[in-house]
Amino acid sequence: MKTVALIDPGSGNLASVRRALERAADAPMQVVLVREAAALRGADAIVLPGQGAFAACRAGLDALEGMVSALYEHVLRRGTPFLGVCVGLQLLAERGLEHGTTPGLAWMPGEVAAMDPRAPDGAPLPLPQMGWNGLDFTPGIHPLLEGIEPGDRAYFVHSYAWQGAEPAQLLATTDYGGPVPAILGRDNIVGTQFHVEKSGPVGLRMLSNFLRWSP
Numbered sequence: 001m002k003t004v005a006l007i008d009p010g011s012g013n014l015a016s017v018r019r020a021l022e023r024a025a026d027a028p029m030q031v032v033l034v035r036e037a038a039a040l041r042g043a044d045a046i047v048l049p050g051q052g053a054f055a056a057c058r059a060g061l062d063a064l065e066g067m068v069s070a071l072y073e074h075v076l077r078r079g080t081p082f083l084g085v086c087v088g089l090q091l092l093a094e095r096g097l098e099h100g101t102t103p104g105l106a107w108m109p110g111e112v113a114a115m116d117p118r119a120p121d122g123a124p125l126p127l128p129q130m131g132w133n134g135l136d137f138t139p140g141i142h143p144l145l146e147g148i149e150p151g152d153r154a155y156f157v158h159s160y161a162w163q164g165a166e167p168a169q170l171l172a173t174t175d176y177g178g179p180v181p182a183i184l185g186r187d188n189i190v191g192t193q194f195h196v197e198k199s200g201p202v203g204l205r206m207l208s209n210f211l212r213w214s215p
């Protein structure tokens with residue numbers, strides 16, 4: 001049976017991510033809530049959720065002793081499939097600029113900065129971007145998107161977004177006053193800016209794709 005380690009950085013939304021993973025699984029699987037670095041050993045996949053402010057999520061992760069280096073060991077060195085959700089994706093940037101500058105894990109180039117979305121007439125669009133929005137991507141670009149069509153919608157809640165992504169790592173965008181990064185990834189690492197666990201059948205399909213992924 002597959003074991004999925006769901007890291008608890010103390011920011012909430014764990015229960016909904018857990019439920020969605022359990023619903024998405026098409027083979028027997030156990031989701032283990034992880035607060036101890038040693039518990040990553042033996043995980044077939046690792047999920048890092050995050051909600052709220054960048055700095056608070058980073059502090060929550062740092063409060064789990066040895067977790068950042070265990071993530072480095074399992075994800076970057078051993079290649080365990082990894083999914084970051086919302087701030088769990090944002091934390092992979094070099095830094096976050098929400099209420100001051102906070103270092104990220106720097107697994108992919110870029111920083112997480114305040115959005116400034118504008119309508120065509122220059123009027124500001126509301127923040128956070130809150131609600132369903134379509135995904136733009138090249139079909140076949142990534143196994144996470146198998147069975148998903150460009151234009152399928154996911155559920156977003158955010159005021160900050162990734163900037164300066166390496167083009168090859170930007171797997172999908174959404175349009176909110178211009179293209180906004182929606183999915184980034186490289187190698188065995190992928191993350192969604194949107195709440196994949198709240199994105200209905202589209203989100204469940206992505207989660208089951210993730211659980212079947214062997215990068």
Ligand SMILES: NC(=O)CC[C@H](N)C(=O)O
Pocket residue numbers: 050051052053054086087098128157158159160161
């Ligand atoms: N959805 C949230 O919890 C917000 C995430 C992050 N603070 C952002 O605004 O981008």
